[in-house]
Amino acid sequence: MDFSLTPEQKMFQEAVARFAKEKLEPYVKTMESTDRFPVEVFKVLGELGYLGVHFPPEYGGSGADFTTFCIFIEEVSKVSPAIGVNVLLHTLMGSAPVFLVGNEDQKQKYFVPAVTGEKVAAAGLTEPNVGSSAADIETTAKKVNGGWLINGSKMFTSNGPYCDFITLVASTDRAKRHKGISLFLVDSRTSGVTLGPNIPRMGIMGGEAGSVALENVHVPQEALLGEEGKGFYYLMEALNATRVALGAGAVGLARAAFERALQYAKDRQQFGQPIGKFQGVSFKLADMALEIELARLMVYKAAWLLERQEKVVKEAAMAKLFASEMANRVAHRALQIHGGYGYAKEQPLERYYRDARLFEIFQGTSEILRVIVSGQLGL
């Protein structure tokens, strides 16, 4: 048993922390005010190998492990959860399935450009009427002469407004429920595809997510990703990795909030001493440090299981569930410690507080994750 990061992981952590601070932080203010994603970031990340951290070099990846990818998401999310989240979804939900089950042509056409940052991927799962209950997908793909005819609509599609292709979840046989679900690779410029504008949200400003309308979209036979009817299983696999990495993102966000609160508790003087000397404040900080540490351990453990290709359903759900709820508690307390300054917009505490909420909702709400964990316990 070994709890230490490898020398490469440590070096990577330092490099990406510095990169995030110097190159990504300058975007944060504009992203907050415009709610736009700086799409050029994908190319910059691609050049540095950040979009293919844990994929093999034959396909443009960097050949590192999944823990290293989690370190990447943690450090980026510490600076900008919006960038962290959209890049994570591009990689793990949009591109990873192409690598995992795609054929060579699909890998060359979609996966490789997604790793270099030339193409931005979106994952089309959530629909206006379908969220947690993925087996009820209403978007349909019908076999027609020479390909498939897709109809339906998607909602809250991250990277949707500016994506180049969509890894689309559609039902090829609705009667078979989850066994009738298949994945398709759809170019966003295909006739009949309409990318809706960014949907205004509470937080994660700039982490654009929109709707996608698909009206009589004709795609060739080669658009089918993997086997027909296996989409649900591919999706579950992608979701496991996504949940672990989202846990890492939540840890990054929580660390940002915690570090500010700790500094403030040392600097802010009231009643003649730093407020961190009062147990009402210091105990909060002790709990925050404790919970961040616990969440990180859970994330690393799940990442480790994933690397060993062991069963990770329960641990992935636990990692995301605990880390996302932890991030909300930490953001709440960090804001509280700052008092009026925390509530004011000039400090990012209120941003952390708003951003943290998303982590409890997407890619499996806290409630769904409890269903998964209890199911894994045999209940």
Add this chain to the structure above:
Amino acid sequence: MKVLVACKRVPDPSAKIKVKQDGSSIEAEGLKFVISALDEVAIEEGLRMKERRGGEVILFSVGNVQAEEQLRMGLAMGADRGILVVYEGFPDSDLVARAIAAIFREEQPDLVLMGKVSPDTEAGQVGQLAAEYLGLPQATFASKIELDADGSKAVVTREVEGGHERVEVQLPAVITCDFRLNTPRYASVPMIMKARAKPITKAPLDGLGVEAIAKVKLRNLLPSPQRKAGVRVESVKDLLRCLKEEAKVI
């Protein structure tokens, strides 16, 4: 083009430095160390030369064994190999310059690059001393380096008081780098992965034939004095009197 570049381990300039109780050194525990920022500029310049002309970028560091971390980071930027001259004490500029001279004689590079100064001791003497020991031309505070086609000469733009100075040096030479020379790259993930396999040779001083005697001995370090609170004065007249009689500045 074979370029020898300095890669010094220094405390992170943004970190809060604490002096040990006995004043013997700074408190290294929990302190983050980085490559000296201007050495990073020098590494970047060496890498660009290699990318244009081919050749090799060799990094060296004089210091404790932990300096291997910084050498690895430099290798992750793209350098080919590293030389770590292990010295556990406080190496003064002269000792470092003699170590560089010894490495130079062994490696016979076309150029030696380093930062003009490091942010820890700010002595700013190593480049000049090394050039003197080796009898090589030197150009300091470079903000631009132009190599001629056959790599026998370099025209170096130096930032000096009130303007720029352009000097020409025959190679091999020692050039110290200034901030405006370039912007160092970030280590990419594949390069970080490759850095582990790159060789770092540990060279003890006596192995290099360098006498391990520093001319400058570190007696003790003192923390910066605490700034006292200012005083409020009632009038301009009072202010002038204070400046004259108490501060004694006018």
